[in-house]
Amino acid sequence: MKHEEETLTTQQSLAIITEMILNTKGNLKSNSIYFLLWGVVIALANLGMFALIMVDYPYPYIAWTAAFPAWLASFYIGYRQSKRERVMTHLDRVSIWMWVTFGVITFTLMAFGKLINYQLNPVILLVSAIPTLLSGIIIRFRPLIVGGILFWVAGIACFAVGGPWQFLIGAAAVTAGFIVPGVLLRSKKED
């Protein structure tokens, strides 16, 4: 950009404003790593729980302990990324807080799972629909929007079938809602 003291016409002023605003579009970083990490962890936990129930293991929910290292990994990746990011858009901020809220809510649900007789799967699947669908809308990425809708459908399906089968639905939902969009997001070039 040339020296700043040149006189600007109104048209030039408008052109600068428009150009700069357009410049910041498409900076929404694709956080495919989180979708892949959590997608795989949750899918495996669901399948593990299903398998353990099938073999009559007394503590099948032990499969969910896989979530703890995933939490640590997420914090670590988040920390590393925050050091690398050079710009944060308004939508980035909304997105981060939306997922943090989601994390806190699911964590709370898990902590008090006993009180709702460990019928966590349908509830968590339904709650997952919100950040997944909204993430899709924020970054204008249809697979995530579809994923969000599928979480909602899966939540209903879990309520309907109950029993160990809901863990298979959970694994399928998380594959469609996190893993598939995560893979597609990763293969997509950053805008």
Add this chain to the structure above:
Amino acid sequence: MFKDLDPLLHAQLRLAVMSLLLSVESADFTFIREKTNSTAGNLSVQLDKLSEAGYISVEKTFKGKKPLTTCKVTKKGIKAFEEYVTALKQYIQK
């Protein structure tokens, strides 16, 4: 009667910086320099001017051993920008 255009904003690089910062939450010096295609020296001077006027806040920290300058638009800056755009509209509608 037309409003006078804020001289602080009616300058190419400062207007570019303000427009850029308005559309993000915060941005660092290198990002602004790349997007506005300016030189570090010139940008630094203009950022100081905007900061002195209270239009932006500048935070200087360290990222490892490298200095990191993060800029953010302030409420005063948003108001000034809105007034500038309103004044601009009046000129266009003339």
